[in-house]
Amino acid sequence: xxxxxxxxxxxxxxxxxxxxxxxxxxxxxxxxxxxxxxxxxxxxxxxxxxxxxxxxxxxxxxxx
Amino acid sequence: xxxxxxxxxxxxxxxxxxxxxxxxxxxxxxxxxxxxxxxxxxxxxxxxxxxxxxxxxxxxxxxxxxxxxxxxxxxxxxxxxxxxxxxxxxxxxxxxxxxxxxxxxxxxxxxxxxxxxxxxxxxxxxxxxxxxxxxxxxxxxxxx
Numbered sequence: 568x569x570x571x572x573x574x575x576x577x578x579x580x581x582x583x584x585x586x587x588x589x590x591x592x593x594x595x596x597x598x599x600x601x602x603x604x605x606x607x608x609x610x611x612x613x614x615x616x617x618x619x620x621x622x623x624x625x626x627x628x629x630x631x
Numbered sequence: 632x633x634x635x636x637x638x639x640x641x642x643x644x645x646x647x648x649x650x651x652x653x654x655x656x657x658x659x660x661x662x663x664x665x666x667x668x669x670x671x672x673x674x675x676x677x678x679x680x681x682x683x684x685x686x687x688x689x690x691x692x693x694x695x696x697x698x699x700x701x702x703x704x705x706x707x708x709x710x711x712x713x714x715x716x717x718x719x720x721x722x723x724x725x726x727x728x729x730x731x732x733x734x735x736x737x738x739x740x741x742x743x744x745x746x747x748x749x750x751x752x753x754x755x756x757x758x759x760x761x762x763x764x765x766x767x768x769x770x771x772x773x774x775x
């Protein structure tokens with residue numbers, strides 16, 4: 568699954584640690600999601616969508 | 632919201648604080664359990680001259696603290712984020728599987744006299760600990 572987390576974060580000038588704190592996960596988890604190594608659960612994806620005021624589809628895209 | 636995120640690093644969040652407390656609690660109860668394990672093993676010989684009441688008390692105390700440690704560990708794992716939980720779950724699965732296979736093979740070696748020494752349960756515990764540590768380390772590396 569692809570995502571725009573890194574771009575969205577950079578646009579807001581947030582660090583990985585700041586985003587991790589806001590989503591209540593570890594910085595390592597944010598790093599893994601940005602690199603596409605870990606797919607977040609639906610609740611976490613919704614949380615990210617609420618934080619960025621976007622829909623889930625605008626942040627996460629299926630690669631197929 | 633943006634200001635909230637920008638200010639987020641100025642102090643530990645509730646999530647971080649809860650994790651720190653859970654980790655400290657786990658360390659405390661693990662240390663307590665290990666101490667009572669030592670007391671149960673060495674107490675009868677060196678402290679109370681095999682008094683049966685004290686020995687049974689030590690065994691029950693050790694068991695009770697072991698159960699408390701398990702409950703605290705469950706709370707600790709529930710407090711981790713979803714990726715950390717997955718790493719722990721994978722490590723537990725690998726540890727359980729390998730311990731079963733290696734443990735029984737080790738026992739067989741002892742039964743058929745292919746090893747000269749007695750197969751001790753402590754060897755299996757050491758193997759489980761090292762396997763869990765290695766699996767957790769490799770799991771964490773895979774997500775970096």
